[in-house]
Amino acid sequence: MGRTVRNVFVAGCVAFWLIPLYLLIVNALTPATGYTGEPDWTPQGFAIFDNIKTAWSDAGIGDSFLSSALYAVVCGAAAVLVAAMAAFAVVVLPIPKPAFWFWLIYSGTLFPLQMFLAPLFGMYADGNLYDTRLGLMLVYVAWAVPFAFFLVRNQMTTMPPEVTEAAMLDGASFLRIFWRIHVPLMAPTLGAAFIFQFTAVWNDLILGITLSRSPDVQPVMAALSTLSNAYASSGPPVILAGALIVSLPTLLVFLVFRGLFLRGVTATARS
Template identity: 85%
Template structure:
């Protein structure tokens, strides 16, 4: 009985996830001129390529797509690197009050992002960082560090201290211990943290619409919002084609590295 209920529950969750995806794809296929105004459950023509081209070129999704790819890859990698160094300092280095530093860094995940918007907007306007790629990348890195630090630090605490002690006896510096021992051993956790941060940066809308306004600087989620406003009169097929474009990178990254991701999460949470 319990197994049957579990299978039904899982099947229901899968169905709830697949139905919106199915509707997105079917309605993105529909030609704009043939759209009736209500969601179609069966394909009504095939204009996917035309809708994708309109969303990519005419609506400006392509430029924002490349900007978001830059933000997600560079900021995700930079945040993971900073988080790994911070975790190494808290766990391995003989610093005073390591628990204090852990909670100080981890507290970045405890506060709602909305509380930072007003001071950030004022600071960015005064510092000429508003509507710049550098300004957006700085906030993305700072935002992504705390959770990546949490994941990496959790796995680092499981590593036996004898490894570090043996390396120090052999004359290795802390820098060498970090790059030659800890980084290779933490590869799965670093990868899992990167996938988390890549997805978070890619899906960001809040900072994108608050700290930018230029199409060549805006992330793709902000551009998708603009697309929704600009093409509302022509019907959803172009908007849904843009949403299809936007959803592909995170799906590809997760499906490609799902094994590495699961190993990293398991190592970081056990």
């Protein structure tokens, strides 16, 4: 009985996720001029490429797509690198009060992002960082560091200190110990942390609409939200086609690196 209930629950969760995806794909296929205003449950045509072209070129979502790719890759990698260095300092280096530094960095995940928006907007406006790629990249890195630090630090605490001590006896500097020993051993966890941060940056909406407005600077989720207003007369098929192409990068990253992701999450869970 319990197994039947579990299987029914899992099947319901799968259906709950797949039905909206099915509707998105089917209605993205519908020609914009032939959309009736009601969701279609069966394909009413095959205008997916026309809808994608309208969303990508005519609506300008392509520029934002490339900007988000830049933000997600560069900021995700930079955040993981900074987090790994911070974790190495807290766990390995002989710094005073390591618990204090851990909670100071990790506290960045404890406060709601909305409380920082007004001060950030004022600082960016005064510092000429508003509506610039550099401004968004700085805030994305700072936003992504705390959670990546938490993942990497948890895994780093499981590494035997004898490894570091042996390297120091051989005359290795802390910088060499970090790059030659800890980074290779932490590769799965670093990869998992990067996938988490890539997804978080790619899916960001609130920072994008608060700190940018130009199509070539805005992240893709912010551009997609404006697309629903600018192309409301074209009907949902264009908007859904844009949502479809926007959802592909995170899916592809997870599918390509799923083995690395699972090893990294497993290693972190065991720590």
